[in-house]
Amino acid sequence: MTNTQTLSINGQRLWQSLMDLAKIGATPKGGNCRLALTPLDGQGRDLVVGWMKDAGLDITVDQVGNIFGRRPGKNPDLPPIATGSHIDTQPTGGKFDGCYGVMAGLEVMRTLQDNNIQTEAPLELIIWTNEEGTRFVPVMMGSGVFTGVFPLEKALSATDKEGKTVHDELVNIDYAGDAPVPGHKLGGYIEAHIEQGPVLEAEDKVIGVVTGSLSLRWYDVRITGMEAHAGPTPMPLRRDSLYAASYLVQDVVHIANDFSPDGRGTVGEIHAFPCSRNVIPGEIKMTIDMRHVDSKAIEQMDAQLRAACEDLRTGKRTGYKVDVELTDVQQFASTPFDTDLVDAVEKSARQRGYGNRRIVTGAGHDAVYVATVAPTAMIFVPCKDGISHNELEDAKPEHLEAGANVLLDTMLDHAG
């Protein structure tokens, strides 16, 4: 480890590359709009691929447009140790989400080139296609196809609002490659990313050692009471569906609080019908998002949610009965990351003296799909106020530099 201790990336070059990439699709408020597979995404890819070639990487592109930049190892038979992320953005996205992971990987490659270091295993920098899923669904499309989570055909036939397909838009920006999918074996995958949450900043930590992803349950709820006029209907004769729903909104939060610190409970959407100022809502539709890192805990949260719905049905909370329809929409199991890689990330942060803590990722990342086929870890760095998917997204140069140094250490540690 003496070798890796002295080697560090160039934080200023990293920052400059991030700022240069952010000029493509820059928005007036300081953010970025490079929707997946648009001409602007193509320009961004061309710029970064140029940098990758300059850093001595061999470029290949697969059938769903994922870009791979390989740095040969001493032993070409070993599977590559990879890093990467995405450079597509939300419509009013920021400069760091995704881009940081790619630029940090590029900076690792540049640093190794500057120092003429060759690893035992090959290294690889990956730009995944359409992580955001804003223009085309499903989200995390490139990593999903690469890892065989869903088939190539599903991705290529996805259409945007104008009816354009992923296939046609890949051809259009000249990133319809021929490397086969599902893709080649990886010896490991480490992705650096801004936290997209407020924890590191709140605790003044520089590095989040990501141990895995939260399991997730999405539900739709429909609560049906009795629509009636707000004026002529006395309180005791009402079956107000919004009043009933207000208890469920609180229950979702209280259930998550009961499973702290890793429980999450959110009602993100709520719709009242008929939604008129002087009509008691007859129906409420809402969504519920519940998460926990522990699979037993998420089962218990699910059971408590169902009990809360039953309390509404029987009128235990409101004094009147309502119909409550709870529908399962989607589930993701929690994905633990690779113990050795997680330990390596932590060791690097400690040795470099970066304040750090173990953390789980609540958001989806390409790394979560890659973890299904290769040893995986993630490195989080703080972002301002925990804000992302927003033009206000911001991060400190010294934090970005620290994360890239940890990435460098971890890749060298794993690639030998």
Place this chain on the structure above:
Amino acid sequence: MTNTQTLSINGQRLWQSLMDLAKIGATPKGGNCRLALTPLDGQGRDLVVGWMKDAGLDITVDQVGNIFGRRPGKNPDLPPIATGSHIDTQPTGGKFDGCYGVMAGLEVMRTLQDNNIQTEAPLELIIWTNEEGTRFVPVMMGSGVFTGVFPLEKALSATDKEGKTVHDELVNIDYAGDAPVPGHKLGGYIEAHIEQGPVLEAEDKVIGVVTGSLSLRWYDVRITGMEAHAGPTPMPLRRDSLYAASYLVQDVVHIANDFSPDGRGTVGEIHAFPCSRNVIPGEIKMTIDMRHVDSKAIEQMDAQLRAACEDLRTGKRTGYKVDVELTDVQQFASTPFDTDLVDAVEKSARQRGYGNRRIVTGAGHDAVYVATVAPTAMIFVPCKDGISHNELEDAKPEHLEAGANVLLDTMLDHAG
């Protein structure tokens, strides 16, 4: 009173007229769609005006299209004792809202004609223009202009979604009259109407003796917390605006419950922003509708609402602060009806042996405006499940007959 005791209206003829009128603009589900000043409204007016002429009434039309059918009294110097309502409907309205009041008044006129009875004061049957306010705002347009609550010009220049004006549409259906507004003096006004609420049905009463209208306060509320990702944001670091709003939804109901039986509290609209399944809502907009018959009580309810908002601001309920903006949108003072007329309605119901109770109107009616210029009362009859403004709106023939008999008694009592 011996005379009026023996005189009764023809319930079957009343029902038949209601059903005949309902054929114009009939909807597939058994309701009615005769939006104000459409050709269908014109056809409905023509039909009823024909019946009014057959019943011996002299027709005049004022500048906002209100129709007056006068039955001369022995003393032409006395102001007329009037009744009426409206025949325009909601887009998916029923057969009884408004129409019942006009048909009940017509039935009174027909009954007096059949029995060759002339009253001391003249009688008048009024069809008010655009009570519903669905196509043109403001609502209760005809009675509002007649009573001088707002000027003629405001009404005539109102436009529908296609840009057509009230003035042009009045000309189009040939109901742009020349009787001046604000209108002539009325000696009294009694309006029969379905309850539009569930109270009479729940208590098995036939007649609601309406003592006045509820005072009303409309508010808009905006609650601003912090938008954040549902996954990466731990519960203690959230400022969830919907969770905060859920307490206010409950407070509005609880405040109304505290002021039973005449308090009402309703959140009819709620909107979450950004309204996405995996985003903690950063902002909630909602409406509040509070009513009470007593002006002191409504002031106290207002004060309690403001205190509830303050509890949200300071984080007393949620543990975190949010911004709460409470905006006054509209206020109506409560309108007590005329004591003598209200007593007369009650006396008739008792003498005829109709189960009755005193009740307030929570909904707006033309009578509420007329009460500002003339002694006024209303007679409610039950409607099925308290439902109105709906194709399912329904009422029993015997209840409609009873209400028209009470109207007959009250008009004769007041007209001498």
